[in-house]
Structure formats: C-alpha cells, structure tokens
Amino acid sequence: MKYLSNSRVLVTGGAGFIGSALCHDLVERGNTVVCLDNFATGKKENIEELMNNSSFRLIEGDIRNAEICRKAVEGVDVVMHEAALGSVPRSIANPATTNDVNVNGFLNMLIASRDAGVKRFVFASSSSVYGDAAELPKKEEKIGKVLSPYALTKFVNEEYARLFSKLYGIETIGLRYFNVFGRRQDPDGPYAAALPLFAIRYKKGMAPVINGDGSHSRDFTYVDNVILANNLAAVTTDPAAVNTVYNVACGERVTVKQLAIKLRDSLSRFDSAIAAVEPQYGPEREGDVPHSLASIEKARRLLGYEPVVYFHQGLDLAAEWYFNNCGTK
Numbered sequence: 001m002k003y004l005s006n007s008r009v010l011v012t013g014g015a016g017f018i019g020s021a022l023c024h025d026l027v028e029r030g031n032t033v034v035c036l037d038n039f040a041t042g043k044k045e046n047i048e049e050l051m052n053n054s055s056f057r058l059i060e061g062d063i064r065n066a067e068i069c070r071k072a073v074e075g076v077d078v079v080m081h082e083a084a085l086g087s088v089p090r091s092i093a094n095p096a097t098t099n100d101v102n103v104n105g106f107l108n109m110l111i112a113s114r115d116a117g118v119k120r121f122v123f124a125s126s127s128s129v130y131g132d133a134a135e136l137p138k139k140e141e142k143i144g145k146v147l148s149p150y151a152l153t154k155f156v157n158e159e160y161a162r163l164f165s166k167l168y169g170i171e172t173i174g175l176r177y178f179n180v181f182g183r184r185q186d187p188d189g190p191y192a193a194a195l196p197l198f199a200i201r202y203k204k205g206m207a208p209v210i211n212g213d214g215s216h217s218r219d220f221t222y223v224d225n226v227i228l229a230n231n232l233a234a235v236t237t238d239p240a241a242v243n244t245v246y247n248v249a250c251g252e253r254v255t256v257k258q259l260a261i262k263l264r265d266s267l268s269r270f271d272s273a274i275a276a277v278e279p280q281y282g283p284e285r286e287g288d289v290p291h292s293l294a295s296i297e298k299a300r301r302l303l304g305y306e307p308v309v310y311f312h313q314g315l316d317l318a319a320e321w322y323f324n325n326c327g328t329k
Contacts, residue, residue, distance in 0.1 A: 002304065003029050003231040010034045010076045012063055012109060013083030015042030017185045018124065018177075018226055022080055023047055025227045027055050036072045036083065038062040046184050063105030069112035078234045079113050081106065081123040084153075088128065091150035092286060102153035107160060114168045122233040123161060125174040125245055126154040127219070127292050136253075137295040140176070140245055147289060158245055165243040173233040173242055175226070178249035178294050182223030182314065183321040195220070198260055199322035202267050202274050212284040214257025217291045219249040222314025225307045232303040241302040249294035250307045262312070266319035 009026050013019040014035030019042065026033045027050055035047060036059045050056040061068035063083050073079065084102045085091070091098040106123070113121050128151035133144030146152045161172035179193075187196035198208035229248040236242065254262075260279040268275040299305035309317070 002235045003228075004078065004234045005030045007077045007234075008032045008034070008075055009234075010036060010072050010079045012036045012072070012079070012081045013042060014058075015039060015044060015047050016082060017046075017182075018180060018223060019082040020046035020184055021182070021223050021227055022082065022230055023050060023056065025231075027053055031055065033057070034059060034072055034076065036061060036063070036068070041085070041186070043186070063108055064100060066108045066112065069108045070115070073109075073112045073116040073118055076113075076116065076118055078120045078122065079109065079118055080230050080234070081109055081121065083109075084124065086150070088148040088150050088288065089285060091148050091153070095149035098149050099153055102150070103156050106157045110160060110164050110170070114164060114170050119171060120234055120242075121161070121170055121172045122230055123157060123172065123174050125158055125176045126151065127176050127178040127247070127249070127294065128289065129155045129158065129176060130289065130292070132289075136291060137251065137293045138247065139295045140247060140298055162243065171242040174245035175229050175233060175248045176245055176294075177226060178219040178221045178247065178292060180221050180223055180226050182318050185223075185318070187322065187326045194256065195259065195263065195318065196322055196326065198263055199267060199319065200326050202264055202277055203271070203323060203326065205273065205277060207277055207280045208260055209280050209282045210256050210260060211282055211288065212256075213281060214260070214279070215255055216288065217253045217255045217293065218259070219252060219292055219294045220254055220259065220311050220314070221249045221307075222309040222311070222317070224309045224314075225250065228308055229299065229303070229305055232305055236303055238302060244302075246299040246303060246305070247294040247296055248299065248305070249296055250310050251294055251296045252311055253291070253293040254311060262315055263319060266316050267323055270320070270323045
C-alpha cells in the first residue's frame with residue numbers, strides 16, 4: 001500500500017470527522033499539513049493533539065471566501081478537499097446553503113488550486129450521486145437521477161473537476177465515499193449519521209430509531225479505508241488513474257436493521273445491559289437511497305485499493321471508541 005510522505009498537503013474540512021483522520025495520518029507519515037476549517041461542523045478537539053506539532057498549521061476560515069482559499073493553497077503539493085455541508089436531510093431543509101458551501105466553495109478551491117499550480121486535487125464525492133440507479137453493485141460509469149440537493153452538489157463537483165482537468169490541466173481525483181464510520185464521528189446534532197447516533201442512544205439505555213423497516217442496505221466503510229484511498233489518489237503516477245472518480249467502500253452490504261443489532265452486540269461487551277435494548281422503527285427519510293453496494297473493481301485496478309478494515313472489524317473498533325468517548329453512561 002502506498003501512502004503520501006514528505007509532501008505539503010492542504011486538508012479542507014480538516015477538523016471534521018474524515019478530515020481530522022486524514023490530518024493525523026498525514027502528519028504521522030512525515031507530511032506538512034495545512035488544515036482549513038470554519039468549524040461549522042468540525043471540532044477543535046479533533047485536531048487538538050496536532051496543534052503543537054510543527055508539521056501542522058490551522059487556518060480558520062471558510063471555503064466560500066476566495067481569498068482564504070488562495071492563502072490556504074500557497075506552497076501546497078496536494079489538496080485533499082473534504083470541506084462540505086453533509087447530510088441529505090439538511091440539504092432538503094436548506095438547499096441554498098448546501099449549494100453555496102458545496103458548489104461555490106468547491107469552485108473557489110479549484111480556482112485557487114489551479115492558480116497556485118497545485119498538481120493533484122483529491123476531493124470527497126459521495127455514493128449519493130448514484131441517485132435512483134437500481135443496479136447493484138454501483139459502478140462509477142452508471143449513475144441515475146439524484147434524489148437530494150446534497151447529491152446534486154456532489155455531482156456538480158465531479159463535473160467541475162472534470163472540466164478543470166480538461167481545460168486547465170490540474171489533475172483531479174474524486175472519491176465517492178460509501179457510508180463512512182469510525183473514530184471522531186459526531187453523534188450529536190439533528191443531522192448525525194446513523195451509526196454514532198445509534199451508539200449514543202444504546203449507551204444511554206435508549207432504543208435507536210431506524211428510519212423505515214430496517215431493510216435499507218448500505219456499504220458501510222470504516223474510516224481507515226478512506227484514509228488509504230486518499231493516499232493512493234495522491235501518490236498515483238498512472239496517467240490512466242487521474243481525472244476520474246472512484247468508489248471507496250468495502251464491497252459488502254449490510255441492512256440498517258443488521259447494523260443496529262450488530263452494533264448492540266458489540267457495545268454490550270462494555271455494558272451488558274445494552275443487550276436488552278431493542279431498536280424502534282420510524283418513518284422513512286425523504287431522499288434516502290434504498291440500497292447501496294459499491295463495486296470497488298475500478299479502484300482496485302487503477303489505484304491498487306483494497307480495504308484494510310472490513311465492516312465487522314471496523315464496527316468493533318468504532319463501538320469501543322463511541323462507548324469510551326461519547327455521551328454519558
């Protein structure tokens with residue numbers, strides 16, 4: 001497996017869940033890291049351990065500010081663009097802000113990177129771009145009609161990256177993340193992801209609430225696989241591997257009901273009372289894709305990607321982190 005080293009890297013959204021995981025990994029591997037974050041959803045505690053490291057620098061600012069973007073990319077070799085407003089429900093409730101951050105902010109970063117001569121621009125896309133495409137597994141070349149403003153912004157990101165590669169020569173690689181989970185994932189707030197939200201409710205002795213009947217399925221992907229994919233995208237020298245998009249997942253499918261039960265079993269290692277808590281069911285959530293399963297063949301073939309942590313192992317690692325770091329027992 002190839003990881004980036006001895007490079008200067010900008011991580012936008014670097015205080016968020018995935019961004020902070022990248023910052024920690026990049027610094028540990030001898031890179032100099034610039035973190036850009038406005039702390040709208042990121043947390044300073046996620047990067048607290050890095051603040052006194054001479055290889056790490058924080059710029060507090062918003063990607064909607066073009067001048068901040070220009071400042072952040074100065075002297076940078078690689079950009080890993082993670083900054084975005086996530087959540088399908090949030091985008092349905094407030095499409096204008098989601099578009100402003102995810103599209104206008106993304107364009108600001110592309111322009112700044114182009115003007116600064118950044119060679120490689122790696123960015124977070126999403127499995128949500130597959131929309132209503134029914135075919136499983138999801139293959140990069142076959143997408144459907146998007147089902148939410150959030151998904152639309154990620155599709156627009158991919159198109160802007162394609163155009164910038166063609167028009168200006170900047171190398172771009174998009175990574176379509178599939179339901180990422182793991183350490184430092186925020187369980188709080190109205191738009192928290194299902195897995196940490198379930199975990200904190202179990203820990204409090206409360207039933208997690210599943211949207212729908214639990215039959216919806218996802219390709220849950222532990223965060224270490226995302227770290228690997230970003231590194232592989234940053235270091236590849238194969239011309240055929242750049243200016244395209246890849247699925248980042250494990251290539252295995254788990255229903256939301258199975259997730260809830262397996263998470264309960266894993267958490268009950270730390271508190272046996274959790275084993276008696278039964279999930280509850282609520283209405284389906286608007287904009288959700290019923291089933292998601294990735295083909296990772298393209299990433300395997302062109303980037304050398306292979307998951308380093310599969311679902312069951314990752315769930316145990318995440319459950320331990322959630323239990324020890326989230327909420328009150």
